Amino acid sequence: MALPIFTDEHESSDFKICHDRVELRTEKRVQFIDITELVLERVRRAGISHGVVNIQTKHTTTAVVLNENEPHLLRDFEERLDVWAPRDGSYHHNNLEARRFQRISPDEKPNGDAHARALILGASETMNVIASQVELGEWQRLFFVELDGPRSRKISILAMGTSVV
Amino acid sequence: MALPIFTDEHESSDFKICHDRVELRTEKRVQFIDITELVLERVRRAGISHGVVNIQTKHTTTAVVLNENEPHLLRDFEERLDVWAPRDGSYHHNNLEARRFQRISPDEKPNGDAHARALILGASETMNVIASQVELGEWQRLFFVELDGPRSRKISILAMGTSVV
Amino acid sequence: MALPIFTDEHESSDFKICHDRVELRTEKRVQFIDITELVLERVRRAGISHGVVNIQTKHTTTAVVLNENEPHLLRDFEERLDVWAPRDGSYHHNNLEARRFQRISPDEKPNGDAHARALILGASETMNVIASQVELGEWQRLFFVELDGPRSRKISILAMGTSVV
Numbered sequence: 001m002a003l004p005i006f007t008d009e010h011e012s013s014d015f016k017i018c019h020d021r022v023e024l025r026t027e028k029r030v031q032f033i034d035i036t037e038l039v040l041e042r043v044r045r046a047g048i049s050h051g052v053v054n055i056q057t058k059h060t061t062t063a064v065v066l067n068e069n070e071p072h073l074l075r076d077f078e079e080r081l082d083v084w085a086p087r088d089g090s091y092h093h094n095n096l097e098a099r100r101f102q103r104i105s106p107d108e109k110p111n112g113d114a115h116a117r118a119l120i121l122g123a124s125e126t127m128n129v130i131a132s133q134v135e136l137g138e139w140q141r142l143f144f145v146e147l148d149g150p151r152s153r154k155i156s157i158l159a160m161g162t163s164v165v
Numbered sequence: 166m167a168l169p170i171f172t173d174e175h176e177s178s179d180f181k182i183c184h185d186r187v188e189l190r191t192e193k194r195v196q197f198i199d200i201t202e203l204v205l206e207r208v209r210r211a212g213i214s215h216g217v218v219n220i221q222t223k224h225t226t227t228a229v230v231l232n233e234n235e236p237h238l239l240r241d242f243e244e245r246l247d248v249w250a251p252r253d254g255s256y257h258h259n260n261l262e263a264r265r266f267q268r269i270s271p272d273e274k275p276n277g278d279a280h281a282r283a284l285i286l287g288a289s290e291t292m293n294v295i296a297s298q299v300e301l302g303e304w305q306r307l308f309f310v311e312l313d314g315p316r317s318r319k320i321s322i323l324a325m326g327t328s329v330v
Numbered sequence: 331m332a333l334p335i336f337t338d339e340h341e342s343s344d345f346k347i348c349h350d351r352v353e354l355r356t357e358k359r360v361q362f363i364d365i366t367e368l369v370l371e372r373v374r375r376a377g378i379s380h381g382v383v384n385i386q387t388k389h390t391t392t393a394v395v396l397n398e399n400e401p402h403l404l405r406d407f408e409e410r411l412d413v414w415a416p417r418d419g420s421y422h423h424n425n426l427e428a429r430r431f432q433r434i435s436p437d438e439k440p441n442g443d444a445h446a447r448a449l450i451l452g453a454s455e456t457m458n459v460i461a462s463q464v465e466l467g468e469w470q471r472l473f474f475v476e477l478d479g480p481r482s483r484k485i486s487i488l489a490m491g492t493s494v495v
Contacts, residue, residue: 006348058302072422092237137388183336223467257402
């Protein structure tokens, strides 16, 4: 019979799930907001030993990403995103006249660039949890990325795994 | 001792997993197919209270993404993807002569662009499930993205979490 | 009452989690390393029947992606990434003089391009596990993507789900 190959195994009949919705008020049109501590503290106190935490945005012009929190680098990211989907580019989505028969948000702004940027950054991040600690490399930080702010935004954070005995 | 910080906690000895493979027939080379209802209905009926649902494509020229279902916006997305990896660009992968010693799919078409587009969109999306409802913002819809159609495609949908008592 | 709609359902009071950290030594600056077998073998031997496996990098200049392992295609991917964030492009992050008051890694190299590339590829991949097998399409392979090598790297692999009885 094949031997186990994982170095770390946990079996339990007590399974736990913790969930929270966090509301943020963003301050700029494009903003990388470091939410690492917010997530880490929730997981530390969740009473979950091993499992995952999934961080999901509830918006289509925002994203959740892992990278380094270095201010010059965040400017580089903004510049790269502006090449991919320029702020002053031409977007069918921005033609409100062509969309006059659609349901449109009362605070709709021309934001085709923001949607296109969100598309490649991704709406969620799933991270492993080991011994009540989120797996996080030395330089890794978790960001909520605002791409069409300032606005009020909601993030859904769900941790699940074996219960701490 | 630290107090819990999650607003919502569930502990259970009944853990449930539901899985389905859904087959789709796509109709165009590039197509954003809204699979939100397909996923939501499965989760509603799964008998799972709190957990996650992971939606994963089984192909390398397709993707799974969350964004808004607005037809003009989907055209914008196609145009952005065509800048990133042009349909008529030059791809080593399209040189079938250079790949003559490889195993190649019998229906292989020049599709380097489709692979490159799939690469940045991502093959899966993990969404939180709260009280048997998928966490979904007002404008968020889940898309299966065909990038090399028309073809027959398979999606794997797995929901896991605490069982509804 | 609504009937279940998932084709495959599993309920269990035995929930299992297996975790491993794998260390890799990469050999080139940019390298797509096929880690499919490494993950598949761990899941096969984990004693987990149904669930998910989440593969997460612990670095900010690497990524985890699903695509086809075709050498010409991997060259195409490198070329596309070099358009998105050119190796010899201009990055604020590379200006070490401007960052002289920051904590900086002793082996810091000019790597703004590598961070920007990692940003759109993503730091993790979540795959479904059915009957102790990872859901994987015929051409799908899992890659660890080195973008600032050669370096020593760590990957976190966590499988969770119902225990094989």
